[in-house]
Amino acid sequence: MEAQPNGYVSELENELIEIIKGVVLPEMSGTHEQCIYKVPQIIRKANPQAYTPQTISIGPFHSPRGSISDNNNLHQMEELKQKYLKGFLNRTNICVRDLVSKFQEWENKIRNCYAGLVSFDSKDFLKIIIVDACFIIEHFLRTVSYTNWKGNDPIFLKARLFKDIFNDLILLENQLPFFVLEEIYKFANINLQLPSFISITIKYFQYFNHQNINSEGLHPKHFTDLLRTFFLPSSFDFAQGEMGHAIEHLYSVSQLSEAGLVFEVSESKCLFDLKLDMGVLKMPRFEVHDKTELYMRNILAFEECHFSYQDSAFISQYLIMLDFLINTEKDVSILVDKKIIVNWMSDVNAVATMVNTLCKNVTMPRFNLKYLSLCQKLNGFYENPRNKYKAIFIHEYFDTPWKIASTITAVLLVLFTLIQAVCSIWSLVKS
Template sequence: MNQEFPSFLQISFNYLKYVGYRTSCPTESPKHFTDLTRTSIISSSKFVLRAQEACKERKHVHSASQLREAGLKFKVSPNENECLLDLTYSSEGVLTMPMLNIGDDTEMFFRNIVAFEHCHLSDHTNIITQYQKILDFLINTEKDVNILVEKKIIVNTMDDANKVPTMVNNLDSNLIVPRFNSHYDSLCNSLNDFYENPRNKYKAIFIHEYFNTPWKIASTVAAIVLLLLTLIQTICSIISLF
């Protein structure tokens, strides 16, 4: 691109680019200034925009707290300039996500783009909507938010962590659940398969039922100690008979 005489697209991109997310000037002219913001994010992705393909329906993915109880590890992308959309899953049970800054203007930012995609684009190009829906799957409660904040995946600058799930869950209200491209569909399948693995699933159920709160932990530990003391007393009583 001619740096001495930049195009109108380049000038618009330089003026409107959203600070805080990795962006690249799109190669094709956007349909709207909102689309410019959208395509500048998508253009910096490594893989989510592949050739047009049949997108697949996805009704459910387990939440962040459920997945962590099953043993899944969450990790922030080591590259600070990683595209927001580039979520990856490794076979070792690690979900890597780029850092997401959430503040008072985040809802407006996503809502405008999701509305644009919903009104003007087809399934295989509504990438931001698909990304937002994955967030909606992962985040249901303040506990889910705290997990992602703890791992530095989410940087929350709002005054209340409980505002985050409310915002995320409200973004796609009254919208049709998007179909996912092959990368996101594969990632969601991997997360659900990890949770549904019998060993991981029963581990999650055990942690949720017995170690989910400080009171449950205390009562479970007390019950285990009482059981051990009873067992020791029984053994000592049997030994004393001989």
Template sequence: MLQNVQPPEMDEIFMQCIYKVPLNIREYNPKVYAPQIVSIGPYHHNSFGAMEELKLKYLKGFLNRTQQPIREFAVKIKELEETIRSCYEGTIKYDSDEFLEIILVDACFIIELFLRWNKLGDWMKKDPLFLQPMALEEILKDLLLLENQLPFFVFEQLYNLSGMNEKFLDITFNFFESKSLGNVCPRESPKHFTDLLRCSIISSSKLGLGKQEEDQVIKHVYSASQLMEAGLKFEVCPNKSFLDLTYSKHGVLSMPILNIHDNTELLFRNMMAYEHCHLSSTNIVTQYVVILDFLINTEKDVNILVDKKISVNWTGDANKVVTTINHLT
């Protein structure tokens, strides 16, 4: 029986970058891995009927904007179909026509969304999506979920056909900037939006974890309160990436500012899941979360980091921060 099982081609393995989060990872909080308002790509397709109608309206808006026939974009997706399929883990249940439609509609919806965000104006008063800031916020979060992705090259290929001047990577980063934890746009195209979030952190890193060896394991770090009692001083460093932790021989731990908010768990969990699943990915973000888990054990630890301006607790609840951080690892 096993003789008939064909292993995936090596090219397919290396193309894979979009995964279903393993059950042992998602079991603690499945909600942070599943879209809440908009499904993108084949894994969660057609989960939200109302959004499918809005996608078609945005598709029409994109075609009107570009003055290009839909056939031109459809042909490009068809040319890329095999490559796109190879980016997804597992077998995609949709046939060629269904798959083409999913990718085309979802990609054009997102491109048009980003273009509208990039050029805000009076038209917003007529767009139901931009009249609902909370809905837009939920969409932004959904677009960062590992299971809710399209390959980034799909957007670039369609965007290039549209004749727009600005780079798609730039308008993408502009849309996600409020959620980016690194605030530096990567120079190279990411594999997808989850990868963009992670790359924005690594790209802005100058020191610290971003430069550690791939197989280096962090075994133990004392909590913030224990370190302070031992005489260690905390200091904010100006680097943009929170990965840039440094310790000086003078007993000073320097850390960039980390903003902790209601979406912190979602962002970290999806980046960590991506690091876990992706063959060519290092575990830099996961290492950082392990350090946070050591540093933060009690509300006192949270309050120390806030008092030293190293952390900004937007949740307003120190105990919630402790629970969130301690359950990430």
């Protein structure tokens, strides 16, 4: 190949220098603090609305400040946030200058929590964080003393608005670092009259706290992380167990049921607490409603983005197992009949569709050895020749009402034919 003229080399050199000038490398010291992510597009496309705030934006990713947004709700809520900011300042008598000064100290630490590109300059960025942080704290404080505010607070006057804000505060892309909220709460000395901010937060999200986890030793990174914590086993022997490989196959609920496996609802409040004993699989109750997909998707997205090698993707493990167990409406119906799934969506097909799409494009995690052992035992139960042939027989002859009717008709026909033959032979012998 001929050498290019010196002019060409010089021009290329200058272009590369210009490219390098425009590149900002992330600070390696801050990457371990990242905990708020933009959901990867390959996951987002399955249901974009499940990750996008519909009523109120929190943090820089969806802020309408300085940008054109087609969601009028987000713009309208900015005025309400400002009223809450004033209410918070009046409540605490904090000097605005002192508040700004505190946030300036934390700016780099706050920025490091966001894994996506934050294009706002220092002034606009801090303005977003301050207004949103004060709004959340004031909103939570009013919720704690609901009886004093129910006739005056604009959010409490509209039940639907409260629910919509509640749902938006769960979204992964719509978060503030939790330490910011705690530090401002302490700075305002509110903890002298009221419980800690983590206690107030747990009370706000109590709907998800089926295990009644308390605030002791709890340090969530943000609200999405807190919801995930509510689902983790309290003993943590599951979380600290060894990790194995991913599971490749698991028979469905209907297949296992036809093979003779009995499904029972467990008294445990932890979703992960699946136990197989003497042909009985005990599963904790799982309530499914119209917002289950929203919070499960965001917890899954957090696990996908935050945990290296997916070793700690505990929610993902449970939902992938559930995806294997549930393939059709029949699988859901069995679990509903056993009161393992409480279906508030009324449509069993909607539940099956939701479960089958939740983990779409999510990285298959490595499974805890307890789950791997459980899957192997369930597959082994079905593949036991006696159970397998029993399942095949039930599937072939008793799977649907029509098959049951046909089978019974055929059996009766054979029986009547046999009786007729016996009677005929008996008549011949007798004569």
